[in-house]
Amino acid sequence: MIKMKALIIAAGQGKRLRPIGDTKPLVSLLGLSLIERVILTAKKSGIKEFCIVTGYNGERVRDALSDGKKYGVDIQYVQNDSWTRGNAFSILKARDNFKESFVLLMADHNYDHKILDRLLKTKIGKDECILCVDKNPRDHLNIDDATKVRTVDHIIDAIGKDLIDYNCIDTGIFICNPVIFDALEQSISQGDEGLSGGIKILAKRHKMRYMALEDNFWIDVDDKIDRKNAELLICNKLKKDTDGPVSKILNRPISLRISKLLLKTGITPNQISVLSFIIGLAGASFFFVGEYFYLILGAMLVHIHSIVDGCDGEVARLKLRQTKYGGWLDSVLDRYADAVIILGLAYGYWSITGDMTIWIIGFFALIGTFLNSYTSDKYDSIFKNGDMAKRSKFRMGRDVRLLLIVIGALTNQILIMLIILAVIANFEALRRLVVFRNKLDGDMPTINKEFVN
Amino acid sequence: MIKMKALIIAAGQGKRLRPIGDTKPLVSLLGLSLIERVILTAKKSGIKEFCIVTGYNGERVRDALSDGKKYGVDIQYVQNDSWTRGNAFSILKARDNFKESFVLLMADHNYDHKILDRLLKTKIGKDECILCVDKNPRDHLNIDDATKVRTVDHIIDAIGKDLIDYNCIDTGIFICNPVIFDALEQSISQGDEGLSGGIKILAKRHKMRYMALEDNFWIDVDDKIDRKNAELLICNKLKKDTDGPVSKILNRPISLRISKLLLKTGITPNQISVLSFIIGLAGASFFFVGEYFYLILGAMLVHIHSIVDGCDGEVARLKLRQTKYGGWLDSVLDRYADAVIILGLAYGYWSITGDMTIWIIGFFALIGTFLNSYTSDKYDSIFKNGDMAKRSKFRMGRDVRLLLIVIGALTNQILIMLIILAVIANFEALRRLVVFRNKLDGDMPTINKEFVN
Numbered sequence: 001m002i003k004m005k006a007l008i009i010a011a012g013q014g015k016r017l018r019p020i021g022d023t024k025p026l027v028s029l030l031g032l033s034l035i036e037r038v039i040l041t042a043k044k045s046g047i048k049e050f051c052i053v054t055g056y057n058g059e060r061v062r063d064a065l066s067d068g069k070k071y072g073v074d075i076q077y078v079q080n081d082s083w084t085r086g087n088a089f090s091i092l093k094a095r096d097n098f099k100e101s102f103v104l105l106m107a108d109h110n111y112d113h114k115i116l117d118r119l120l121k122t123k124i125g126k127d128e129c130i131l132c133v134d135k136n137p138r139d140h141l142n143i144d145d146a147t148k149v150r151t152v153d154h155i156i157d158a159i160g161k162d163l164i165d166y167n168c169i170d171t172g173i174f175i176c177n178p179v180i181f182d183a184l185e186q187s188i189s190q191g192d193e194g195l196s197g198g199i200k201i202l203a204k205r206h207k208m209r210y211m212a213l214e215d216n217f218w219i220d221v222d223d224k225i226d227r228k229n230a231e232l233l234i235c236n237k238l239k240k241d242t243d244g245p246v247s248k249i250l251n252r253p254i255s256l257r258i259s260k261l262l263l264k265t266g267i268t269p270n271q272i273s274v275l276s277f278i279i280g281l282a283g284a285s286f287f288f289v290g291e292y293f294y295l296i297l298g299a300m301l302v303h304i305h306s307i308v309d310g311c312d313g314e315v316a317r318l319k320l321r322q323t324k325y326g327g328w329l330d331s332v333l334d335r336y337a338d339a340v341i342i343l344g345l346a347y348g349y350w351s352i353t354g355d356m357t358i359w360i361i362g363f364f365a366l367i368g369t370f371l372n373s374y375t376s377d378k379y380d381s382i383f384k385n386g387d388m389a390k391r392s393k394f395r396m397g398r399d400v401r402l403l404l405i406v407i408g409a410l411t412n413q414i415l416i417m418l419i420i421l422a423v424i425a426n427f428e429a430l431r432r433l434v435v436f437r438n439k440l441d442g443d444m445p446t447i448n449k450e451f452v453n
Numbered sequence: 454m455i456k457m458k459a460l461i462i463a464a465g466q467g468k469r470l471r472p473i474g475d476t477k478p479l480v481s482l483l484g485l486s487l488i489e490r491v492i493l494t495a496k497k498s499g500i501k502e503f504c505i506v507t508g509y510n511g512e513r514v515r516d517a518l519s520d521g522k523k524y525g526v527d528i529q530y531v532q533n534d535s536w537t538r539g540n541a542f543s544i545l546k547a548r549d550n551f552k553e554s555f556v557l558l559m560a561d562h563n564y565d566h567k568i569l570d571r572l573l574k575t576k577i578g579k580d581e582c583i584l585c586v587d588k589n590p591r592d593h594l595n596i597d598d599a600t601k602v603r604t605v606d607h608i609i610d611a612i613g614k615d616l617i618d619y620n621c622i623d624t625g626i627f628i629c630n631p632v633i634f635d636a637l638e639q640s641i642s643q644g645d646e647g648l649s650g651g652i653k654i655l656a657k658r659h660k661m662r663y664m665a666l667e668d669n670f671w672i673d674v675d676d677k678i679d680r681k682n683a684e685l686l687i688c689n690k691l692k693k694d695t696d697g698p699v700s701k702i703l704n705r706p707i708s709l710r711i712s713k714l715l716l717k718t719g720i721t722p723n724q725i726s727v728l729s730f731i732i733g734l735a736g737a738s739f740f741f742v743g744e745y746f747y748l749i750l751g752a753m754l755v756h757i758h759s760i761v762d763g764c765d766g767e768v769a770r771l772k773l774r775q776t777k778y779g780g781w782l783d784s785v786l787d788r789y790a791d792a793v794i795i796l797g798l799a800y801g802y803w804s805i806t807g808d809m810t811i812w813i814i815g816f817f818a819l820i821g822t823f824l825n826s827y828t829s830d831k832y833d834s835i836f837k838n839g840d841m842a843k844r845s846k847f848r849m850g851r852d853v854r855l856l857l858i859v860i861g862a863l864t865n866q867i868l869i870m871l872i873i874l875a876v877i878a879n880f881e882a883l884r885r886l887v888v889f890r891n892k893l894d895g896d897m898p899t900i901n902k903e904f905v906n
Contacts, residue, residue: 328831328889332882335827339820343813350812356803359812360796363819367792370823374788378781429785436781 004120004175006047007098010035010107011055011083011090016223017108023057025107026064027221029230030318031263033064034221035107039071040320042105044113045120050075051097052107053090055083086193088184095181104174110230111173111218112237119175119211129176129202130209131156133168134218140229141169145222147196149210156208159199168210170196171218179207235260238314242380246399247310255310262315269316273330276312280305280337287341290348292412299409302341306402309334334398335373341405342366342418349414358415365418368425369401375432396428457573457628459500460551462648463488463560464508464536464543469676470561476510478560479517480674482683483771484716486517487674488560492524493773495558497566498573503528504550505560506543508536539646541637548634557627563683564626564671565690572628572664582629582655583662584609586621587671593682594622598675600649602663609661612652621663623649624671632660688713691767695833699852700763708763715768722769722776726783729765733758733790740794743801745865752862755794759855762787787851788826794858795819795871802867814871821878822854828885849881 014024021027025035032040039050050073054061058079068075080093091104101124103116115132124130133149133156134141148166150158159170180198187197202208217237219230235256243252262272283301286294312330316322346362349355376397401421408417467477474480478488485493492503503526507514511532521528533546544557554577556569568585577583586602586609587594601619603611612623633651640650655661670690672683688709696705715725736754739747765783769775799815802808829850854874861870 325890328828329886332824332828332886335824336820339816339823343816346816347813350809359803360800363792363796363799363815366816366819367789370792370827371785371788374823374827375781375785433782433785437778 004047004101004103005049005051005098006042006103006105007091007094007176008035008038008050008052008105008107009087009090010061011053011058011080011087012108013056013083014108014222017221017227020224020227023060025061027227029110029221029227030234030260031315032319034110035061035065036071037110037320038105038107039065039068039073039075041111041113042103042116043071043073044320045116047103047116048073051078051094052076053078053080053094055080055090086188086197087195088188088193088198091195091198092181092184092188095178098176098178098181101175101177104176104180106172106220108221109172109218110221110234111171112216115171115173115213115216115218118214119173122175122211124175124177124209125207126177127179127205128207128209129174129180129199130211131199132171132173132213132218133210134171134213135168136213137169138217140219140226140233142220142222142226143169146170146220147172151210151212154209155206156199156203156210159196159203159208161196168212171213172220173218234318238317242395242397244395244397244399246306246403247397250403251307251310251399255307255314258308259311259314259318262311263318267315269312269319269321269326270329272308272312272315273326273333276305276308277333277337279308281340284337284340284344287344287348287409288351290350290352295348295409295412295414298344299406302402302409303406305337306399306406309398331373335370338369338373338398338401339366341402342369345405345409345414345418349418355415358418361415361418361422364422364426368422368427368429371429372396372401372425373398375429375436378436379432396424401425457500457554457556458502458504458551459495459556459558460544460547460629461488461491461503461505461558461560462540462543463514464506464511464533464540465561466509466536467561467675470674470680473677473680476513478514480680482563482674482680483687483713484768485772487563488514488518489524490563490773491558491560492518492521492526492528494564494566495556495569496524496526497773498569500556500569501526504531504547505529506531506533506547508533508543511536539641539650540648541641541646541650544648544651545634545637545641548631551629551631551634554628554630557629557633559625559673561674562625562671563674563687564624565669568624568626568666568669568671571667572626575628575664577628577630577662578660579630580632580658581660581662582627582633582652583664584652585624585626585666585671586663587624587666588621589666590622591670593672593679593686595673595675595679596622599623599673600625604663604665607662608659609652609656609663612649612656612661614649621665624666625673626671687771691770695848695850697848697850697852699759699856700850703856704760704763704852708760708767711761712764712767712771715764716771720768722765722772722774722779723782725761725765725768726779726786729758729761730786730790732761734793737790737794737797740797740801740862741804743803743805748801748862748865748867751797752859755855755862756859758790759852759859762851784826788823791822791826791851791854792819794855795822798858798862798867798871802871808868811868811871814868814875817875817879818871821875821880821882824882825849825854825878826851828882828889832885832888849877854878 010025017024017027026033052075054077062077065075078093080090082089119132122130147161147170148163149156149168149170150166151168183201184198187201199208217233219233221227221230239252279301283298283305286298316326342362342365346358349358404417404421408414463478470477470480479486505528507530515530518528531546533543535542572585575583600614600623601616602609602621602623603619636654637651640654652661670686674680674683692705732754736751736758739751769779795815795818799811802811857870857874861867
């Protein structure tokens with residue numbers, strides 16, 4: 001990962017956002033402030049050192065973010081007291097902090113971290129800067145307010161808010177070299193105090209390059225409507241390609257609402273995982289009783305468990321705080337919940353009916369369930385890279401299995417339901433084995449993967 | 454992966470190997486001929502096109518390898534009828550086939566594919582060649598017969614069999630540019646008909662570079678003793694860092710012997726996986742009966758299953774035919790075998806004693822067993838990269854679990870054994886969760902891994 005520092009411009013007043021917050025960078029968006037999102041998004045691309053130029057209400061921004069330790073990054077501050085003037089002054093204030101290439105970001109722009117990932121892989125000359133531009137801006141973009149850009153071949157030819165003949169939009173995501181500082185000084189001396197002025201100087205020298213976005217989202221949050229749009233965009237991203245049908249139709253819309261509420265409580269994703277696990281166990285414990293009334297109670301709790309099971313991941317992603325460990329904790333707890341739920345059903349049914357077959361069927365239901373989880377990462381990964389469409393539409397996942405259990409309990413048909421679960425889960429396990437055969441072999445040599453014991 | 458063609462020299466007579474085979478490239482070494490090993494090892498590094506220079510018994514080599522389709526590669530042949538003369542003639546015969554950089558290999562050299570992996574990543578000028586040299590040759594090397602090399606700085610200074618002042622050994626693994634052909638012609642005109650002659654010419658121009666081996670194995674198989682040494686080296690490589698204690702001490706030494714026998718039968722690794730699975734199921738089916746006599750029979754079969762379970766991977770690696778699919782088939786079948794063995798034990802015990810507790814304990818034994826497998830790949834992978842020593846010495850794996858089951862069945866202590874299995878397997882699952890917390894988190898951002906549902 002490239003080690004690069006980032007400069008964040010957070011000096012402006014942001015008048016249009018004042019109805020929701022006096023200090024623009026600290027205006028909240030789904031559980032994080034705007035500037036926290038910028039920092040944590042950049043951190044995902046490996047940026048660990050930040051210099052923030054504050055201005056209007058600068059002290060409040062510094063108090064809120066402090067030295068950055070709580071985000072696992074290092075933050076330094078530069079105060080620009082002439083924040084009423086153009087943002088060229090803000091950038092020049094930070095001049096002494098940047099002797100190498102650096103990332104330049106706007107505190108009020110929210111963007112998909114893949115944009116910066118790709119930008120950081122771009123090679124750049126010592127006398128060049130690169131700006132990310134959007135050639136297909138989305139409907140929500142307030143075009144009057146946007147900075148327009150015209151590109152010719154691989155460089156930027158013209159830039160400005162009032163540009164009429166443009167072909168793309170400035171996203172506010174840059175990689176700059178210190179050459180930008182001289183360009184800004186030159187531009188100020190010519191009477192242009194905006195960042196665009198410096199860009200124009202570089203463009204004249206043919207040293208202002210661009211990178212066009214792919215289908216990645218970005219949004220400039222300037223007013224209440226922008227913030228609403230940003231919320232929609234970010235929440236939309238939480239729907240996953242790998243979501244099963246029950247998750248997609250039934251669970252995700254509800255879990256998203258719960259997640260938004262949970263965001264306000266400060267509960268951590270791992271705590272949500274444990275909470276969801278406890279709800280699952282509570283449901284299973286009713287199943288142990290075996291009587292129909294308790295089956296209904298258990299079914300309700302298991303269904304709630306199935307919904308809340310999506311919230312840990314959602315909250316983690318909304319707060320830009322996913323961790324590998326969080327993913328694993330969730331997975332392992334889910335496996336235990338799966339097992340105890342099936343055990344509860346088998347025990348409850350046996351204690352009421354005395355029918356021993358339920359134990360053998362329960363075993364096979366458990367085997368199938370585990371095998372599905374065991375292969376699910378691999379199954380999803382081989383269909384990644386745009387191959388998703390080729391995958392069987394119906395994804396036999398935990399969402400489907402839990403719904404089956406809920407329906408079985410609600411209808412008091414434990415034996416039949418566990419037979420169905422055992423059959424389809426094991427059938428799915430075998431079907432995946434066939435899919436793997438076709439996908440994993442072919443002619444590719446396998447250098448790393450050894451036989452697993 | 455770099456697309457490069459390989460030239461294999463297989464023209465010589467190999468007199469010293471005649472006691473074991475008249476056609477040296479076809480002399481067998483652990484289930485493959487010497488030249489098959491060279492081809493399949495190079496294929497692991499991504500080489501798909503080969504040109505083989507045949508000479509002595511050329512037709513037999515061509516008949517044996519044919520067009521290479523059965524190895525998933527493309528093979529062309531050049532016949533060198535003056536194979537009694539130096540090998541420079543063999544290389545020159547292939548001149549028209551190589552207009553770009555190419556890999557040069559010897560048919561009788563066996564080597565670790567990581568050597569070529571690394572060599573292919575080396576940048577090379579159009580007027581240079583690179584030779585892999587061994588600065589710490591192993592004891593088995595016949596030093597009298599080896600080609601010695603002297604390096605100075607980053608280039609080769611001198612080469613020859615009779616070199617007295619040398620610091621490393623020629624491994625016979627090259628990346629060449631067509632510049633080698635002129636050098637060989639020049640060398641022949643000066644009376645040196647060996648490949649070393651051409652190298653000397655390039656060395657004089659300071660254009661003969663080298664790459665020193667790390668701790669990778671290679672061996673030149675010239676006689677019966679070399680072949681014995683090669684067998685030992687290759688078999689030694691089959692022992693894995695991730696082997697558990699039972700596997701290491703008890704199973705691996707026996708499975709290696711069985712694998713060597715299986716090599717002769719032509720059975721495929723996947724067939725061995727299925728065979729091992731059937732043995733496991735047979736063992737489990739005896740457990741279902743529950744009587745002590747049948748427990749002993751089952752225990753014996755399960756122990757055989759545990760041993761044979763190592764053979765599929767061993768045979769695959771010995772035949773250089775590992776596939777990702779093979780690894781998966783083995784894993785999934787093992788999970789089913791695990792489950793049916795525990796089910797058999799629980800059912801058998803219940804049918805004899807009528808004690809219901811065994812079902813609940815069996816469930817938890819199964820949960821723990823699955824969770825161990827579920828986390829084992831991840832557990833091993835976080836300790837890779839030399840971190841292996843820091844790992845807890847005792848690896849709770851399938852080998853240990855199966856031995857526990859065998860001991861429990863042999864001593865007729867199913868209940869106690871399943872309790873122990875349930876406790877230690879689940880304890881291990883929770884212990885790994887703690888290990889993951891320490892290893893997976895830290896400050897690293899997780900870009901790819903999302904919450905798993």
